[in-house]
Amino acid sequence: MVELTTNKLEALKRLSDENGVIGALAIDQRGSLKKMIAAHSNEIGDAGVIDFKKLISEELTPYSTSILLDPEYGLPAAKVRDKNAGLLVAYEKTGYDATDVGRLPDLLSEWSVKRLKEAGADAVKFLLYYDVDQSEEINDYKHVYMERVGSECVAEDIPFFLEIVTYDAEIADAKSKEYAKVKPHKVIEAMREFSKPQYHVDVLKVEVPVDMNFVEGYAKGEAVYSQEEAASYFKEQSQATGLPFIFLSAGVSAKLFQETLTLAKNSGSTFNGVLCGRATWKDGVAPFAADGEKAGRDWLQNTGKRNIEELNAVLRKTASPWFDKVN
Template identity: 65%
Template sequence: MELTENKRNYLKQITNEKGIIGALAIDQRGALKKMINKYQETEATAEQIEQFKEIVSTELTPFASAILLDPEYGLPAAAARDKSAGLLLAYEKTGYDASTPGRLPDLLSIWSVKRLKEAGADACKFLLYYDVDESAEINLQKQAFIERIGSECQAEDLPFFLELVSYDANDADNSTAAYAKEKPHKVNDMMKEFSNKRYGVDVLKVEVPVNMKFVEGFSEDEVVYTKAEAAKFFKEQSESTDLPFIFLSAGVSAEMFQTTLHFAKEAGSTFNGVLCGRATWANGVEPFITKGENSAAEWLKTEGRKNIQELNQVLNETATSIKL
């Protein structure tokens, strides 16, 4: 990884004293609205979304190396974060247009990397849905799109975190055993593609290469991978890139995410940390809506803090330091 002095300094703000990224992700917008809507009859308001993000930031950033937020609802939370925590800001619009093929990405129209930097970002994060087996007509558009963002980040001398989420263009359900069989190839080949220097990516944020629900010893249903096979895919993932890479939690429970990180380490993965979202704070939404702000803050002070401190301990045992 070739870094300018400015990018190196920004990354130091995002990593902990051991050079590991133990960051908190709450850039969810559409997903957070749905979580709030489960506990009330009316639609989630912008004020509720901003307020919940701010409470999470206030209570949990003292224990995180950084926080990932969106500039649409997250700027009050960015201002409320602990001074020790770095800031990543998301550049993508939430979700994707399901009415057109390809899950094509889009940018927040009134933002640029320059503006994210002016808002205090230590890095720009962009989420890309990508199927390595989709048509060249679709994937060439996505590749050019990422090249543009990489060039923007290089111009502003700001680190570029690319979040890659795999899918199957022919089957929207990624929870099945059939998709689990395809996932290692889709995740690892996608990482290999976007590790190319032409994209200007500094850190990859990625899924683990298997669905742990289908791993021998972790599965209550069908076994898709033996432990040895799953371990091989984790090892291959590390070998598919020369960039630092961190894992996303993909909405699994805190316990399952921690178990997965131990498995990854034992398999020889050299991942450099996590950007962990719902596994840390998701269960704070219910008290926030049903009992109010103070109840949510109390949950985050206790259970949320426990989740993030346990995760930090696991990271200290499993993650590899980024050489800065």
């Protein structure tokens, strides 16, 4: 159970639907989005990244409760979002140094929580890469860093959304069978850690606790988990925190993400919504980059819209209201 001030409560309501479910759209990608666009066109620079974010915001926020953007390229998109859509803004630098064994967090040096709030943010999001089994020195650094961000959000009386992406320092491929075996432990223990009160987290944005590509019935090859084991991990994840939590899509297909939410619900998970990015819009990058704004807009008005409407229909049946988790 999380204690919310009046301002934080009102902000969370702006980010949710009337039932207390968050159906947010994420397009705070920066480096990865540039690479996605560059794969289809070498002629679109930073201006193209800004324009694509604006297109996403214009066309898809009418069907989303809120949108997550970055302050580097995303603020023009914030200005053209639907009037009923709330605004989350990212506070971390994009990506991490591949030579850095600790994947240490770093803030956008020209921004503060105060400035993000003044720019119109209803909530601040920070992405943290975390391996619960890494050295005490590295993880203590991350703990202190998140305490600082949380304290900043308390000072500005604005919700703190912490996005946790787990990894194993000894396993290079996070999509491998080897990592799938340890993923439940990594995800659940990370959630348990950052649910502690010293971090002042209001909402956790997290991965599902299994790799769905290795779940019996969903796996194309050898399965790592039976359906019963996967269900037990979803339930254990839900029980690991008293905070509201939402799922990230991690770039899986729209269909697989929808099936994942149904499995979560059937397993007893009380997740409170999604912050869904690439699963919604990634296939719209190619027509936009290769054929221009009109082609990108046409894709968003058809396939993109359908992806969100289908996701919303699943959310109505599966997600629990965050109202139940706050005072």
